[in-house]
Amino acid sequence: MTKIKASILSIALLIIMAGAAASPVLADIARHFPEAHPQLVRMVITLPALMIVPFSFLAGALAKRYRKKHIVLLGLAGYLIGGLGGGLADSIANILLFRALLGAGVGILSPLTNGLIADYFFDAERTKMMGYSAAANNLGGGLATIMAGLLATFHWRYAFSIYGVAFVTLLLVLFYLPKESGRDISGLSGHEKAEAPESGRGLIKWSLFTFLMIVIFFSIPTHLDFFIFAKNLGTSATTGWLMGLLTGISFATGIVFQRLAAFLRDKTALVAFIFLLLGFSLLSFFSSLLLIGTAIVFAGFAMGILIPLIMDSVTKEVQAKDTIFALAFINLSLYLGQFISPLVPGLLEHILNVSLIRFPFYVSALMTLFSIIGMLLAKKSAFAPSSYLYEEEQ
DSSP states (O other): OHHHHHHHHHHHHHHTHHHHTTGHHHHHHHHSTTTTTTHHHHHHHHHHHHHHHHHHHHHHHHTTSSSSHHHHHHHHHHHHHHHHHHHTTTSSHHHHHHHHHHHHHHHHHHHHHHHHHHHHHHHHHHHHHHHHHHHHHHHHHHHHHHEEEEHHHTTGGGGGGGGGGGHHHHHHHHHHSSOOOSEEEGOOOHHHTTTTOOOOOOHHHHHHHHHHHHHTTTHHHHHHHHHHHHHOOHHHHHHHHHHHHHHHHHHHHHHHHHHHHHGGGGGHHHHHHHOOOOHHHHHHOOOOHHHHHHHHHHHHHHHHHHHHHHHHHHHHSSSSSGGHHHHHHHHHHHHHHHHHHTHHHHHHHHTTTTTTTTHHHHHHHHHHHHHHHHHHHTTTTTTTOOOHHHHOOO
């Protein structure tokens, strides 16, 4: 089982890395292709998110007909070609073409990662693995942004070599992930069956929650590099270290997610959003690198709670056979939110006829505030985690 865990978590390591590795070099790409519209440059990060959506549903359909191991290998092939190809492209259009292929690969891998966890693990063990998966996501993203930022000091193209790490994952999957995955629900105990209800009544709720969360959060990876340059606070390496700090904090939070959920209970999501508000408030009003770093820590802590909370809750609200499709719906919200995120402040800037370097942070802060108000007015158990119930049973 340890080898299976290593295989699954190595896939999880790649997910956030897909967008994070390019985040520190956006400004460099903009300077290298001065004729490219700024929105096209931002799409280097957001276009993979758009491609992930349909390919997540494709993964769900394929998972019902083919072995999941083979589908994972297909996703890894798209990931490697799309990721490494971006560094070889000679135009912004070709970069976006490779980024689209990268997004297709991630779209296949993302629901399968948590789907495999749902296949192999149950109860508290599943909750822990969801936390570990989120931690692996952030570890990969953190290491990628730091390495990409450092490599970009030589040339921005070198940052794309980070995607070569997927070769290691490919080998782990090839040798250690079984061809047949998981346990069938018919063989589960009564308690385990109780965690796989007949309907996914909360799926729409969690999908909308995920969309809102990502629209708010993603102003950081899509705008931080421009903000750092505009305020003369550093270089691409600075952005890389800050994004690495964010994902590092999320990694540490994911490791202890079950304990945090057991302590915070029905206030878990609310506390996470309060930390998001604190982070965006600092980004909205201060230019000190120390305070910006503090804002990044707050945002990382919030995301380290929210992502495993969503994934764990969704897998316990659908039957095992529908897990991949349910996670595809979450991916729809997750990555559509990434694509929409930079468009929201852009549209508002156009409507209000303003041009402020902090404007995306203002918008995220206000959206977070309204979200907190909505949670306070909602039913107490609306976004409560289930993990603390297992903690009490043990």
